[in-house]
Amino acid sequence: MPRVLLIEDDPSIREGVALGLRRRGHEVAAAETGEAGLALMTGFSPELVLLDLMLPGMNGVQVCRRIRETSQLPIIMLTARGDDFDIVVGLEAGADDYIVKPARTEVIEARIKAVLRRLGAPAGSRPGIEFHGELAIDRAGLTVAKNGERVPLAPSEIKLLLHLSASPEQVFSRQQLLECVWDHSYHADARLVDACVRRLRTKVEDADGSPRYIQTVRGFGYRFGPL
Numbered sequence: 001m002p003r004v005l006l007i008e009d010d011p012s013i014r015e016g017v018a019l020g021l022r023r024r025g026h027e028v029a030a031a032e033t034g035e036a037g038l039a040l041m042t043g044f045s046p047e048l049v050l051l052d053l054m055l056p057g058m059n060g061v062q063v064c065r066r067i068r069e070t071s072q073l074p075i076i077m078l079t080a081r082g083d084d085f086d087i088v089v090g091l092e093a094g095a096d097d098y099i100v101k102p103a104r105t106e107v108i109e110a111r112i113k114a115v116l117r118r119l120g121a122p123a124g125s126r127p128g129i130e131f132h133g134e135l136a137i138d139r140a141g142l143t144v145a146k147n148g149e150r151v152p153l154a155p156s157e158i159k160l161l162l163h164l165s166a167s168p169e170q171v172f173s174r175q176q177l178l179e180c181v182w183d184h185s186y187h188a189d190a191r192l193v194d195a196c197v198r199r200l201r202t203k204v205e206d207a208d209g210s211p212r213y214i215q216t217v218r219g220f221g222y223r224f225g226p227l
Contacts, residue, residue, distance in 0.1 A: 001025035002116060005046035007037035007063065008078060009055050013101060017050065020105030034058035038066055046073065048112055053079040053090055053098075061093045068094035074115045074155045078103075084191070091195035096156040097182065098192075114183040115155060130165065133225075135204060135213060137165055146204060156181065156192075157200045164214065164224035173221040197222060 004021055008014040009032045018028045029044040031037035034055045040046075049067065053060040064075055077090040077098040087098050096115050099108060130137045136145040142158055144151045153161065159181050164172065172180075174190045182192055197214055205211050213225045 001027070002047035002112065003027045003029070003044065004048050004050060004112070005037060005040060005044060006030045006050045007032075007034060007055065007060070008050070008052040009033065010052075013078075017105065017108060021109070024105070024109055034060070034063035034066075037063060041067070041071070048074045048076070048115065050076050050078055050108070051095070053077050053086055061089055064090065064093040064095055068154070072152055072154050076108075076111055076115060088191055088195055091192060092198065094154055094199065096154055117183065132165060132168070133212065135165075137161070144204065151203050153200070153203060156196050157203070160193075160196050161200060161204070161214075161224075164222065168224050171217045171221055171223045177221065193222075 004026050014030050018030045021028050029040050051060050075095045077095040080101045134147050163181050174193045177193045201211055201214055215223050215225050
């Protein structure tokens with residue numbers, strides 16, 4: 001079972017979540033502040049981070065950005081309010097998913113499994129490197145390069161790119177992408193798709209000009225180019 005780093009300042013939630021995950025076989029390291037959580041990163045070597053959004057001192061968004069400076073570990077945000085603005089800010093900072101507290105351990109475990117499944121190549125994908133304009137996509141190695149330079153992508157970003165690029169020019173609705181990439185079947189999470197697209201574009205698109213690879217189909221969803 002994957003090692004989980006839990007960063008949560010509420011002691012009852014922290015202890016409850018940690019206990020529930022340990023009972024399911026996870027090795028869990030828990031911290032009550034962002035600073036303490038970042039200090040555990042090296043020694044504990046987590047495979048996934050559960051990160052509270054509202055932390056004292058360094059908040060969850062700041063912690064997420066710090067982690068993303070050096071690591072593409074899967075990150076699931078924990079938020080008590082379910083506020084749209086806070087969730088979008090967390091996703092824009094690099095989180096792969098979010099959970100509204102309080103949540104049962106079974107729900108948290110299901111989200112962990114769903115996020116980690118994104119690390120695998122999609123069914124039916126062929127091995128080898130594909131070239132799409134300036135992008136080189138290695139489906140077997142789950143890596144992407146642009147103009148020969150490796151592009152660091154978070155798990156949700158690489159999964160989204162792999163899914164879109166597997167069917168160039170095919171238009172996917174946000175709901176289809178939620179089901180295929182995030183394993184979510186409800187409409188409330190459409191912002192997961194939009195936030196991930198915005199992050200992905202900052203990494204694979206040119207800074208100037210219209211998106212070349214991840215194209216918006218107004219009123220429906222997205223498709224993969226290149227133009």
